[in-house]
Amino acid sequence: MYVCNCNGLREKDVRAVIAEGADHPLEVYERHGCAPRCGRCKPDMQRLIEEARAPLLIAAE
Numbered sequence: 739m740y741v742c743n744c745n746g747l748r749e750k751d752v753r754a755v756i757a758e759g760a761d762h763p764l765e766v767y768e769r770h771g772c773a774p775r776c777g778r779c780k781p782d783m784q785r786l787i788e789e790a791r792a793p794l795l796i797a798a799e
Contacts, residue, residue, distance in 0.1 A: 741786070743778075743779070744776055744779070745767070747766070751770065753786060753790070755769045756786060756790045757790065763780045763783040763787070766783050
């Protein structure tokens with residue numbers, strides 16, 4: 739599934755850079771060598787980042 743249609747970023751690609759430590763949508767774009775265009779994907783990227791970080795936050799409690 740595509741997360742960012744403008745740049746052709748797929749969910750698996752976004753999740754991969756999140757797993758490598760990206761914690762902001764702009765880092766996701768940067769690591770893929772692109773930049774946001776329309777911005778519609780930013781909320782979805784942020785949701786994926788929060789989902790990936792949620793287990794870490796729970797473990798810290």
